[in-house]
Amino acid sequence: MLKEKSRGVHGGNTSSHWARICDTCQSAVCTMYCRADSAYLCTGCDSRIHRTSPEASRHQRMWVCEACERAPAAFLCKADAASLCITCDSDIHSAQPLARRHQRVPILPIPGMLCGTPSAPYPSGLVMGPTGVAAKIEFLTQDEDQTIHEEEDEDEAASWPLFNHVKNICNQSNNIGRFFGGEVDEYLDLDEYNSYQDNQFSNQDNNQLQPYDVSQKSYGSDNVVPIQYGKSKDQIHNHGFQLGREYEASKNVYDNPASISHTVSFSSLDVGVVPESTTSEVSVPHPRPPKGTIDLFSSPPIPMPTQLSPMDREARVLRYREKKKARKFEKTIRYASRKAYAETRPRIKGRFAKRTDVRANQMFSSTLIEEGGYGIVPSF
DNA sequence: TTATAAATATGTACCACACGAGGTC
DNA sequence: TCGACCTCGTGTGGTACATATTTAT
Numbered sequence: 001m002l003k004e005k006s007r008g009v010h011g012g013n014t015s016s017h018w019a020r021i022c023d024t025c026q027s028a029v030c031t032m033y034c035r036a037d038s039a040y041l042c043t044g045c046d047s048r049i050h051r052t053s054p055e056a057s058r059h060q061r062m063w064v065c066e067a068c069e070r071a072p073a074a075f076l077c078k079a080d081a082a083s084l085c086i087t088c089d090s091d092i093h094s095a096q097p098l099a100r101r102h103q104r105v106p107i108l109p110i111p112g113m114l115c116g117t118p119s120a121p122y123p124s125g126l127v128m129g130p131t132g133v134a135a136k137i138e139f140l141t142q143d144e145d146q147t148i149h150e151e152e153d154e155d156e157a158a159s160w161p162l163f164n165h166v167k168n169i170c171n172q173s174n175n176i177g178r179f180f181g182g183e184v185d186e187y188l189d190l191d192e193y194n195s196y197q198d199n200q201f202s203n204q205d206n207n208q209l210q211p212y213d214v215s216q217k218s219y220g221s222d223n224v225v226p227i228q229y230g231k232s233k234d235q236i237h238n239h240g241f242q243l244g245r246e247y248e249a250s251k252n253v254y255d256n257p258a259s260i261s262h263t264v265s266f267s268s269l270d271v272g273v274v275p276e277s278t279t280s281e282v283s284v285p286h287p288r289p290p291k292g293t294i295d296l297f298s299s300p301p302i303p304m305p306t307q308l309s310p311m312d313r314e315a316r317v318l319r320y321r322e323k324k325k326a327r328k329f330e331k332t333i334r335y336a337s338r339k340a341y342a343e344t345r346p347r348i349k350g351r352f353a354k355r356t357d358v359r360a361n362q363m364f365s366s367t368l369i370e371e372g373g374y375g376i377v378p379s380f
Numbered sequence: 381t382t383a384t385a386a387a388t389a390t391g392t393a394c395c396a397c398a399c400g401a402g403g404t405c
Numbered sequence: 406t407c408g409a410c411c412t413c414g415t416g417t418g419g420t421a422c423a424t425a426t427t428t429a430t
Contacts, residue, residue, distance in 0.1 A: 335416065341398055342417035350420025351395035 024049065032061045033072040040064065 022028045028042035034050070036059035041049065050056045062072040333339050346353050 333417080335399070338398065338400095338415085338417045340417090342396095342419095345396070345398090345418080347395080347419060349395090350418080351393095352397075352418085354396060 032063050035060045035062065035072075 022042035022045050023039040024041055024045040028044065031041070031043045032046055033040050034046070037049075041061075046061065050059055050061070064073060342352075346355060
């Protein structure tokens with residue numbers, strides 16, 4: 001849907017005509033924007049440039065808007081499963097009432113170590129592409145590589161702490177929470193973690209959590225397109241994977257008190273994560289977004305808990321897996337006997353019919369057949 | 381660009397009746 | 406305490422229909 005709307009917004013031009021070209025190679029279409037370099041980069045150049053040095057690997061990058069492919073994405077539309085810049089978000093979601101109801105999540109540049117750090121406990125070389133498809137970036141450590149090849153649910157499990165964090169943020173700020181519409185996976189077993197955070201940050205000054213000024217009326221209660229496993233498994237899975245990386249990456253930052261003042265752990269669902277342990281970018285001015293949009297770059301710091309112990313985390317992941325295994329999306333049959341009866345029960349146009357009615361119907365149709373007419377085929 | 385119609389997708393009500401659950405004797 | 410009996414509400418699946426969404430003109 002988004003693509004169609006995007007074409008509508010941009011006059012039906014394809015990305016090849018309109019997309020911004022990589023500032024480095026000048027050939028490929030850019031996929032992300034590096035704030036530190038103020039450059040739009042394709043995936044290849046981004047990978048090449050930002051792994052040359054630890055300094056470069058810390059650059060914050062953001063994915064480029066999927067609609068116009070010319071500006072950094074500011075929102076993730078959950079309904080369209082697309083990241084959009086402020087302009088496209090406004091254009092697309094103001095086009096019609098239904099689109100206005102789409103739930104959008106602000107995409108924030110979360111500091112993290114995209115290319116992995118020696119201290120990173122989990123693989124971090126995975127980023128979310130603009131289409132929601134994650135792309136693994138090489139240069140992983142052996143342990144990371146081993147982890148990354150585990151079952152998919154491991155990736156998903158690895159992501160839950162951040163979901164939790166997001167939920168916690170939502171609890172602290174209703175305005176933010178509305179973006180998520182309460183869709184945090186219950187199976188992520190967040191309560192404990194939340195309570196932990198509640199205790200940990202009960203003294204947090206709420207004033208630091210400035211409400212985001214985004215049309216609450218428009219986004220409020222709607223969950224137009226809830227996360228569906230069957231719809232785009234890759235996207236969901238990769239979201240989880242990425243979120244996990246973000247969590248760990250941002251956690252590194254928050255473990256470093258010096259960086260707290262200028263970092264935002266609020267999860268974007270669609271941004272590459274680059275750690276920001278230096279203060280070099282603190283002074284980077286960000287243009288103030290138009291009124292009515294979220295100021296992505298001046299968001300107040302949101303605290304993160306100290307790092308969980310590996311055993312603690314493993315236990316939580318195991319518990320999550322158990323719950324996940326127990327999930328059942330298919331219809332559950334409580335009484336097999338009733339099912340058997342229902343399957344053998346006579347029907348008329350799909351409805352259960354009295355056996356007497358069925359007999360009469362059968363007699364009627366058989367009579368027609370005997371008379372040489374076109375018999376009525378019973379639907380049972 | 382907008383409006384309208386057509387096509388497609390999704391959700392739900394409907395039906396009869398065997399049977400489980402609970403109460404009574 | 407246990408078994409027999411009774412009553413009532415629930416659950417079951419295929420279809421039609423209503424509604425929502427997308428696509429075409």
